[in-house]
Amino acid sequence: xxxxxxxxxxxxxxxxxxxxxxxxxxxxxxxxxxxxxxxxxxxxxxxxxxxxxxxxxxxxxxxxxxxxxxxxxxxxxxxxxxxxxxxxxxxxxxxxxxxxxxxxxxxxxxxxxxxxxxxxxxxxxxxxxxxxxxxxxxxxxxxxxxxxxxxxxxxxxxxxxxxxxxxxxxxxxxxxxxxxxxxxxxxxxxxxxxxxxxxxxxxxxxxxxxxxxxxxxxxxxxxxxxxxxxxxxxxxxxxxxxxxxxxxxxxxxxxxxxxxxxxxxxxxxxxxxxxxxxxxxxxxxxxxxxxxxxxxxxxxxxxxxxxxxxxx
Amino acid sequence: xxxxxxxxxxxxxxxxxxxxxxxxxxxxxxxxxxxxxxxxxxxxxxxxxxxxxxxxxxxxxxxxxxxxxxxxxxxxxxxxxxxxxxxxxxxxxxxxxxxxxxxxxxxxxxxxxxxxxxxxxxxxxxxxxxxxxxxxxxxxxxxxxxxxxxxxxxxxxxxxxxxxxxxxxxxxxxxxxxxxxxxx
Numbered sequence: 001x002x003x004x005x006x007x008x009x010x011x012x013x014x015x016x017x018x019x020x021x022x023x024x025x026x027x028x029x030x031x032x033x034x035x036x037x038x039x040x041x042x043x044x045x046x047x048x049x050x051x052x053x054x055x056x057x058x059x060x061x062x063x064x065x066x067x068x069x070x071x072x073x074x075x076x077x078x079x080x081x082x083x084x085x086x087x088x089x090x091x092x093x094x095x096x097x098x099x100x101x102x103x104x105x106x107x108x109x110x111x112x113x114x115x116x117x118x119x120x121x122x123x124x125x126x127x128x129x130x131x132x133x134x135x136x137x138x139x140x141x142x143x144x145x146x147x148x149x150x151x152x153x154x155x156x157x158x159x160x161x162x163x164x165x166x167x168x169x170x171x172x173x174x175x176x177x178x179x180x181x182x183x184x185x186x187x188x189x190x191x192x193x194x195x196x197x198x199x200x201x202x203x204x205x206x207x208x209x210x211x212x213x214x215x216x217x218x219x220x221x222x223x224x225x226x227x228x229x230x231x232x233x234x235x236x237x238x239x240x241x242x243x244x245x246x247x248x249x250x251x252x253x254x255x256x257x258x259x260x261x262x263x264x265x266x267x268x269x270x271x272x273x274x275x276x277x278x279x280x281x282x283x284x285x286x287x288x289x290x291x292x293x294x295x296x297x298x299x300x301x302x303x304x305x306x307x308x309x310x311x312x
Numbered sequence: 313x314x315x316x317x318x319x320x321x322x323x324x325x326x327x328x329x330x331x332x333x334x335x336x337x338x339x340x341x342x343x344x345x346x347x348x349x350x351x352x353x354x355x356x357x358x359x360x361x362x363x364x365x366x367x368x369x370x371x372x373x374x375x376x377x378x379x380x381x382x383x384x385x386x387x388x389x390x391x392x393x394x395x396x397x398x399x400x401x402x403x404x405x406x407x408x409x410x411x412x413x414x415x416x417x418x419x420x421x422x423x424x425x426x427x428x429x430x431x432x433x434x435x436x437x438x439x440x441x442x443x444x445x446x447x448x449x450x451x452x453x454x455x456x457x458x459x460x461x462x463x464x465x466x467x468x469x470x471x472x473x474x475x476x477x478x479x480x481x482x483x484x485x486x487x488x489x490x491x492x493x494x495x496x
Contacts, residue, residue: 021398028382028399037435040385070385300399304390 163222
């Protein structure tokens, strides 16, 4: 099985066997990052641009390391030091970068659909590294990879996603992926952040964290986007913490071998207690390690072989 | 693509004889067997490597570790391939620095696989020596590479294909020469 797509715009376009291909390929790349010489020559001569219009530590460095470990050259573009501040449009920025003969663009943008828009006029491979509140496919893939590493499967697991579901591209991509792979998903959080419409994705919704946690195999905590809380989606942070923060007492309601995940950055003592974040049940740093392997696999699968027609 | 079998050049008995002879040659050349490690190239090189390790153990009571090498990430024809190759794991869980590495593959043809395998090994450490063992050497080298231990020299035309089948994955031990059939 191989990947037929030219771009990775979202989990929505992938079928279960393509998802499995990416996860299996990533297994092989995990070993490369643990070697003393952490580099293989496969993408030598390819040029990749990290086009980030929003701040990021993990995703940007993870893609940068992934590209470098495959011997590709990578250019980091950040909004503040670019001509975007002089008023250049997104399309012109991309066309100018492309005129320098690049092979792939890794795009993060605050507008949902920006990577798709770019893919309509661009020759290069486009990888969505998070667009608005739409999707963050590589995060969902690395989360699935981490769950598989811990639980050996995805099918039949109960995954509880807690927090700001409505604004979260991480949640959306994870829900799509987990449902495609046969996991059961429960979303939990204040009703203002977890609208009932999410049921159309095939997930259960529960506004009581204690009930939602019962029998969970995986607890995925989402970051409370404090910068968005000026719009008052819940009465106070203190109330949110008392109802939805993961504490050791609450976590004991989940299965004995349940794991805790978080896409980062963590607000310690908001989404989960510091004690749990650093506990043996937390796989937060494994997610980060796996992120590099999963992104190597994606770059390898998209940029490998002869140029393909766009099938998206 | 259809293909027809032109000849069966080795059967189970001949393969066994060739492996036994090559094992003797390995023992002759490597006085210090404690320093020897075997690395098989995916897929069939792994099984040939394991058989050689078993023969060494029978003869000398020394257990030689066997690792697995996947060379996909080191191929030089990567951007010409029609589609991606599935990358599989390299599993060498012993250090190879200062070791005598016996690299094992089923068929030696252009030499490009071996070039990739050597580059890959050198990224993993600095072996004292790298020796090459192949079951079949079919000629047509494109790089200055030769094997130290050869099961059988098999002159072929470039059109022909050599297929090594091993009991462990193919259910039978045999070496076939096949040729593609033109479909009208």
